[in-house]
Amino acid sequence: MKTLPALERRFGNLAGSRAYRLYVPSGYDGRPVPLVVMLHGSSQTPRDFAIGTRMDAMAEEQGLLVAYPDQPRSANISRSWNWFRPGDQRRDRGEPSILAGMKRRIMRDFAVDPARVYVSGLSSGGAAAAIMALAYPDLYAAVGIHSGLAGGSATGASSAFSAMRRGALIRPMRATRPLPTIVFHGDRDRTVSPVNGDQAIAQARPAGDLRTSVSVGHAPGGMAYTRTVLTAPAGNQGTEQWLLHGAGHAWAGGSEVGSYTDPKGPDASREMLRFFLSHAKEEGSRPHRRP
Template sequence: MGQSHPPFRRTRSRRILGGIRRWVTAAAGALALTGGLIAASPPASAAGLTQVTGFGTNPGNLSMYAYAPEALPAGAPLVIALHGCTQSASDYYAHSGWPKFADTYGFALVFPQTSSANNANSCFNWFEPGDSARGQGEALSIKQMVDRAVSLYGSDTRRVHITGLSAGGAMTANMLAAYPDVFAGGAIASGLPARCANGVAAAYTCMYSPPDRSPAQWGDLVRSAAPAGTTSWPRVAIWQGTADTTVKPANAAELRDQWTNVWGIGQTPSRTESLGAGTTRSVYDDASGRPAVEVYSVSGMGHGLAVDPGSGPEQCGSTGTYYLDTVCSGYHTARFWGLDDGGTGSLPAPTGLTVTGTTDTTVSLNWKAVDGATSYIVYRGGTKVGTTTSTSYTDTGLATGTTYTYTAAAVDTAGAAGVVSSPATATTTGFTPTCHTAGNYDHTVAGRAYQSGGHTYAKGSGQAMGLWNTFTIRTLKQTAPAYYVIADSGCPA
């Protein structure tokens, strides 16, 4: 797979078959070149990125690179970031924007790197069971990097996360499945469901025409990869461009089905939000009201990682091959994981969190004071939305007729947030109808419709919309929360 082509592997432990395999590899190289998809520029400068050696037996023959802010305290989180095909650790370090948030929020970064010795296109071998299963090959090398980083930086083993682009995204999904006891969360950018492929031919199928398995079938693939008896799962963010022709957008829907099923929750989002730049976030809460799975659909974006160059607090990264100027995925992913909360303090959770009032665009909250608290953080859907020194807060700028889930945490004198409270749910008053024209794939990924048996149906009304593909264009009108009707003949909002 990777950015432009399935990653045809140069196997270390067994000989590659001649004849057809050599022809297929050559054809893949030709495809990459004629498509202009091989990065021609040298790796970007990586000041501050350090190679780490001696991190274990390294059965996957990978290299380890790391970045940590100065004076990083013990107990800080750790993020593993996997590059895509034709990329390198330094390239991902320079363009992805993750170092900015390592500095801002205080965590260490590890950038595993593969090479053409492993794979002709320097892709992680996500489609090879011997490299993507627990305790084997590249997967084990990455796990050994986690162990080494924890030893180097004193990282909090409860707050280890992994992310990746394209082939790195596919490997991220496999790592989350194989090591749910290691990773608290993951982010899959332009990637594929865990264990979608077990060879080169299947890799093509997954990329261009992903299998339409049921959520339970996808979830079973994760459960069978994890240690027996696993009951705690990582929180997963899924990033996908609607114009991606390398990894079809349908993969985002299959990923959503897979991980919501693993969490034991439904495939209907708890809420959807617009982040600007054509990006829609669909949130799937767990039983406690915390986001377990989030899907970020970036309208019009092709194959790559979403970045937003600039110096603003929500901006990050720089443009380049497969680094696309839309929205800063690193910022939203870091907040989804809770990396912006300054760590877990010792204070107990606030009690008595209640909704004291709502309007069309606001929600007011109140809770009981916590002894020793200097301030409080308020979270909406697991994302921090404000701080206050009082025991009340009003959240503003909300959508009408929309349900939101809130929690709060007390902050101690060291600036660390304690345990979050039990959730409180509020629904703003009123409702503003909206209209959406898109392909049936995009409607489904955005949560406005669902698919069954290869056909698409409007959420709420259940109206048949036709085949589940990118070529069938329909207009949907949202007339109530989570309720859409077909409005092809005209849709005044």
């Protein structure tokens, strides 16, 4: 698969620094565009994740920026985001502060629509995306979690492995300002139990009585799935959960050239973008751009 050109940059603050890969569509002309932040899984690199998800090609097609932060082995030997450490689960602390600062730096350097910034990830990246949604609900319009865990599912390495196998033993906190959330999880995932997808959806569940819509289908590659949509009373879509039947720990519909992908599944990248771009932050909840 041809790799589309991208910028290689770095952001740092008092908590540390991370390199990141930034895809800028060829049609970018300085007018505000959406931004999607993609957090890779363990043992992956930004380039590998971009290839496997095919997100660059979709960004080119739809005219948006995509950032791929890099978790180096110096921060975690498995290149996993440290979603299980208390110091990396809070606003203005650790890795969340680095990722939030990176997003603000991109918004300083490029014209980004502040109402259309999204964060997504796979596995440990999905767990980190859930943490970003909890810690910085003012920065994002929606979140995507693929084969990940709810934010705050563990408080250390031991409880992390337990949560991955059986779900969080502690009750994951409810979001005080739930963001629209889309979750993909394979029901044969032996790395991160599918119960974690249920817990991620529960964490993001809006308050009030919700209308539930359930549909079943088959992806062009043959994989069956069940899609459950919970809609808030005001009519705004609240959450969307895709349970992938027979799928393991892999990005659905991804390219076989990348790692941890399952081409037989529904196109998770396209569905996430469809979900993301249907949500924009309300004017009153937009963050102020920092100088």
